Amino acid sequence: MTASSSSAVQRLVSFLREDLGQQGRIPLHAPTFGRREKDYxxxxxxxxxxxxxGDYVVKFENEVARRSGCAFGVATMNGTAAIHALLHTLGVGRGDLVICPALTFVATVNAVLYTGAQPVFLDSDPDTLGLSLSEVERFLQTCEQRADGVWYEGxxxxxxxxxxxxxxxxxxxxLSEICAAYGVAVVEDAAESLGASRDGRQAGSLSVAAALSFNGNKVVTTGGGGAIVTNDEALAVRLKHLTxxxxxxxxxxxxxxxxxxxYRMPNLNAALGFAQMEQLDDFICAKRRLADRYEALFQGCANVQFVKEAAGVRSNYWLQAIMLxxxxxxxxxxxxxHAEGIEARPCWTLMVDLPYLKDSRRFGNLTVARDIESRLVNIPSSPSLMTPSV
Structure with missing residues (x-):
C-alpha cells in the first residue's frame, strides 16, 4: 500500500473506532430518527x-420551501421525478441540449433524457466539484446565436x-448571469444541498427553480421522495397540476x-419527512462539526486533502470526502x-464513460472531472457520528 493511502486509512480507522467509539460496521451515511417520526x-x-x-404533504412542502428560501414547494415521489417534471414544465424537449456536469449522479442525466433532450457534458470546478462556470461561458461563446436562442451543432x-x-x-x-446573455435557463439540481447556502442565500433559491431529493441517504429523508422549490407561483401551480x-x-x-x-409524494412519506425537517438544523450542525474534526484529522497527512467548502459557501457536508x-x-x-468494516465510496463514474452515454456530446477535455473521479473517496458522514458529547 502506498504511504499516503496507508496513513489516511490508519488515521480514519483510529478516529472512528477510538475517538468516536464506533464499533461494528460503520455506514457511509445512515438516517437519524427521533421520536416524532413514529408519531407523525x-x-x-x-x-x-x-x-x-393529506395534510402532511402540504406541511412538508411548505417547510421545505421555507428552508430553501423559496415561497413554494411541490413534493414528488423522488428527486429524479422532480428534475424531469421541472425541465418538462420549462419547455425542455426533444432535440434540445441541456448543459450538465460530466461528474454527477446518473439521475441528473436520466431526467434530461426523459424529456427527449440530450445532455452536453462540461468540466468541473476544482473548488466546488460542481459545474465549471468558465467552461460554461467558453462553451456558449462557441455556439451560434439565432433569433430563437443559442444553438450548438444544430x-x-x-x-x-x-x-x-x-x-x-x-x-x-x-452562472445565471452568464446564461441569461444567451437565453439559456438555469435550474438547480439541489438534491444533495438542503440547508446549504452561498453568500447567505439558500441552495435552491438561486435560480428559477430547483429539485431536491429525500432518499434514505440524504440529510433529511422521506424514505423515497423529492421536491421542487421556486419563488414563481405560476410555475409552482403548473408543476403541482402536472405531477x-x-x-x-x-x-x-x-x-x-x-x-x-x-409523481406526487404520498402523505405517509411526507409525515416522515416533516418530522425530519424539524431536526434539519441539528443534522447540519452535527455534520459540520464532523467536517471540522475530519479537516483537523487529515492536516499534515502527506498527499491527503480534506474536501472543504469554498469561500462564501456554507456546505451541509452531505457526504464528507478526501482527495488522495x-x-x-x-x-x-x-x-x-472496507476490510476494516468502514463503508467508503469513490465518486461517480463520469457520465461520458457510461456505455449508454458514450456517444453523448461533450465540450472540452474534462480534465478536472477526471482528476476528481480518480482521487476522491467519500468517508462516513452520518450526523449520528457526532453525539452532543463528542
Missing part, C-alpha cells in the same frame, strides 16, 4: 390518508443544470386536460477501509 407516521395512518392527499441549448455536489453550492447567481396526473378540478369527475405525471494523490491510492484506501 402513526397519525398519518390513523387519518387513513396515506397516499398523495441543436438548441435550452437549459443548464448545475449540481451542488455533496452539498457544496456553486455560484448559480453568476398529479394533470387532473382538472371538475367536481368528482376524472378529467385530465393534458399529459401529466403520477492518484487512482492507485484511492483504490487501496477503499479496499482497506
Amino acid at each position: 407516521v402513526a397519525d398519518c395512518i390513523d387519518s387513513t390518508y396515506v397516499s398523495s392527499v 441543436q438548441r441549448v435550452r437549459a443548464a443544470l448545475p449540481v451542488h455536489i455533496f452539498g457544496h453550492v456553486i455560484d448559480v447567481v453568476r 398529479t396526473t394533470a387532473r382538472a378540478k371538475q367536481g368528482w369527475t376524472f378529467f385530465h386536460d393534458e399529459m401529466g405525471f403520477n 494523490p492518484d487512482l492507485t491510492a484511492r483504490n487501496e484506501a477503499l479496499e482497506s477501509l
Whole structure:
C-alpha cells in the first residue's frame, strides 16, 4: 500500500473506532430518527390518508420551501421525478441540449433524457466539484446565436443544470448571469444541498427553480421522495397540476386536460419527512462539526486533502470526502477501509464513460472531472457520528 493511502486509512480507522467509539460496521451515511417520526407516521395512518392527499404533504412542502428560501414547494415521489417534471414544465424537449456536469449522479442525466433532450457534458470546478462556470461561458461563446436562442451543432441549448455536489453550492447567481446573455435557463439540481447556502442565500433559491431529493441517504429523508422549490407561483401551480396526473378540478369527475405525471409524494412519506425537517438544523450542525474534526484529522497527512467548502459557501457536508494523490491510492484506501468494516465510496463514474452515454456530446477535455473521479473517496458522514458529547 502506498504511504499516503496507508496513513489516511490508519488515521480514519483510529478516529472512528477510538475517538468516536464506533464499533461494528460503520455506514457511509445512515438516517437519524427521533421520536416524532413514529408519531407523525402513526397519525398519518390513523387519518387513513396515506397516499398523495393529506395534510402532511402540504406541511412538508411548505417547510421545505421555507428552508430553501423559496415561497413554494411541490413534493414528488423522488428527486429524479422532480428534475424531469421541472425541465418538462420549462419547455425542455426533444432535440434540445441541456448543459450538465460530466461528474454527477446518473439521475441528473436520466431526467434530461426523459424529456427527449440530450445532455452536453462540461468540466468541473476544482473548488466546488460542481459545474465549471468558465467552461460554461467558453462553451456558449462557441455556439451560434439565432433569433430563437443559442444553438450548438444544430441543436438548441435550452437549459443548464448545475449540481451542488455533496452539498457544496456553486455560484448559480453568476452562472445565471452568464446564461441569461444567451437565453439559456438555469435550474438547480439541489438534491444533495438542503440547508446549504452561498453568500447567505439558500441552495435552491438561486435560480428559477430547483429539485431536491429525500432518499434514505440524504440529510433529511422521506424514505423515497423529492421536491421542487421556486419563488414563481405560476410555475409552482403548473408543476403541482402536472405531477398529479394533470387532473382538472371538475367536481368528482376524472378529467385530465393534458399529459401529466403520477409523481406526487404520498402523505405517509411526507409525515416522515416533516418530522425530519424539524431536526434539519441539528443534522447540519452535527455534520459540520464532523467536517471540522475530519479537516483537523487529515492536516499534515502527506498527499491527503480534506474536501472543504469554498469561500462564501456554507456546505451541509452531505457526504464528507478526501482527495488522495492518484487512482492507485484511492483504490487501496477503499479496499482497506472496507476490510476494516468502514463503508467508503469513490465518486461517480463520469457520465461520458457510461456505455449508454458514450456517444453523448461533450465540450472540452474534462480534465478536472477526471482528476476528481480518480482521487476522491467519500468517508462516513452520518450526523449520528457526532453525539452532543463528542
